[in-house]
Amino acid sequence: MSTDAIDGAEGLGAVGDGTRVVRAGLPEPVKYEPTLPGPVFAAHFHLPGDPTGPYTYGRDENPTWTHLERAIGELEAPGEPGVETLVFASGMAAISAVLFSQLRSGDAVVLPDDGYQALPLLHEQLRAYGIEVRTAPTGGDAQLSVLDGARLLWIETPSNPGLDVCDIRRLVRAAHEGGTLVAVDNTLATPLGQRPLELGADFSVASDTKGMTGHGDILLGHVSCRDPRRAAEVRRWRKVVGAIPGPMEAWLAHRSLATLQLRIERQCSSALALAEALSKREEVSGLRYPGLPGDPSHAVAAGQMRRFGSVVSFVLPDRDRAERFLDGLRLVEEATSFGGVRSTAERRGRWGGDAVPEGFIRFSVGAEDPEDLIADVLRALDATQSAPGR
Numbered sequence: 339m340s341t342d343a344i345d346g347a348e349g350l351g352a353v354g355d356g357t358r359v360v361r362a363g364l365p366e367p368v369k370y371e372p373t374l375p376g377p378v379f380a381a382h383f384h385l386p387g388d389p390t391g392p393y394t395y396g397r398d399e400n401p402t403w404t405h406l407e408r409a410i411g412e413l414e415a416p417g418e419p420g421v422e423t424l425v426f427a428s429g430m431a432a433i434s435a436v437l438f439s440q441l442r443s444g445d446a447v448v449l450p451d452d453g454y455q456a457l458p459l460l461h462e463q464l465r466a467y468g469i470e471v472r473t474a475p476t477g478g479d480a481q482l483s484v485l486d487g488a489r490l491l492w493i494e495t496p497s498n499p500g501l502d503v504c505d506i507r508r509l510v511r512a513a514h515e516g517g518t519l520v521a522v523d524n525t526l527a528t529p530l531g532q533r534p535l536e537l538g539a540d541f542s543v544a545s546d547t548k549g550m551t552g553h554g555d556i557l558l559g560h561v562s563c564r565d566p567r568r569a570a571e572v573r574r575w576r577k578v579v580g581a582i583p584g585p586m587e588a589w590l591a592h593r594s595l596a597t598l599q600l601r602i603e604r605q606c607s608s609a610l611a612l613a614e615a616l617s618k619r620e621e622v623s624g625l626r627y628p629g630l631p632g633d634p635s636h637a638v639a640a641g642q643m644r645r646f647g648s649v650v651s652f653v654l655p656d657r658d659r660a661e662r663f664l665d666g667l668r669l670v671e672e673a674t675s676f677g678g679v680r681s682t683a684e685r686r687g688r689w690g691g692d693a694v695p696e697g698f699i700r701f702s703v704g705a706e707d708p709e710d711l712i713a714d715v716l717r718a719l720d721a722t723q724s725a726p727g728r
């Protein structure tokens with residue numbers, strides 16, 4: 339077959355997500371070669387004469403990254419071949435690449451105060467470089483109130499772990515009016531749930547350690563960006579810091595992308611079913627899932643998301659109840675991270691970094707049969723009612 343029909347500038351834009359993910363980033367078929375070429379393990383490449391060309395040294399480029407970067411680009415911006423994507427060793431490497439390649443001493447940056455738990459570590463580092471750090475909550479588009487004169491606005495929606503949502507289009511409009519760049523951490527949604535570049539953002543950034551790769555076995559991150567000059571700045575940062583993914587990780591990620599639609603579809607529908615079941619429990623409070631029609635974020639989320647993600651959060655009465663609930667689960671591993679095919683849950687307060695109640699549970703819904711998963715959760719909740727405190 340020829341892949342022209344689907345790889346052409348327009349072709350893939352017209353197909354469904356399931357079709358797009360199985361073909362994303364595949365090279366033209368070559369007789370006797372595999373559909374997805376294996377990982378290329380190379381620190382350097384044959385390079386006689388002038389040192390130009392796509393592949394020179396392994397910190398700058400690798401053919402396995404190229405395939406993956408094309409694949410992610412096709413998901414972040416279907417039908418827009420000009421968008422550039424760069425892969426990194428982790429989500430934090432991707433986030434740092436945008437922040438530190440775009441900000442200079444004297445600039446101001448606006449970050450969410452309820453975002454990923456390593457963001458406060460970044461505040462310290464940014465301030466040490468003479469960058470002014472302003473924060474505001476994600477919900478209610480509160481970051482608008484501290485935007486004035488900032489160089490960069492950092493959005494995380496839905497936020498981790500509180501699952502608040504902000505209106506990306508509205509924030510982008512206000513930011514761009516004032517000459518402020520906008521980056522969106524799209525980890526929770528994945529590009530099948532939300533496409534920040536189409537909503538106007540300058541950068542779409544994600545930890546692909548989570549739902550994007552979905553098996554809980556690799557760390558990876560990416561940055562997608564429409565402006566070639568900004569992309570070049572991020573690329574330069576990757577080169578000088580060297581936060582590059584291994585070829586094996588990049589290849590595993592590409593292999594995992596083929597099932598992204600299947601995984602996300604199942605995980606999102608099960609997450610909604612779990613949230614609905616939890617909403618009927620009297621010991622559960624603070625239930626959040628952007629896909630739940632009664633959720634405070636639902637209206638805004640529905641205006642910009644196509645799928646609402648695999649994470650549900652809720653609060654049990656106290657730490658003891660939460661710990662006994664986690665102990666009682668049989669199909670759900672107690673572990674951090676999220677977005678994987680195996681359900682995981684944790685008492686988020688155990689880390690100390692998030693402003694959450696002691697009984698706050700972040701639950702990542704996997705690909706198990708939803709009826710098994712929900713039965714397990716309800717049984718574990720029942721068990722916390724009868725068991726005495728430890």
Ligand SMILES: *Cc1c(COP(=O)(O)O)cnc(C)c1O
Binds near residue numbers: 498545
């Ligand atoms: C996990 C996570 C990160 C960090 O990604 P790593 O791959 O662990 O470095 C960043 N942002 C969000 C929203 C995350 O959930």
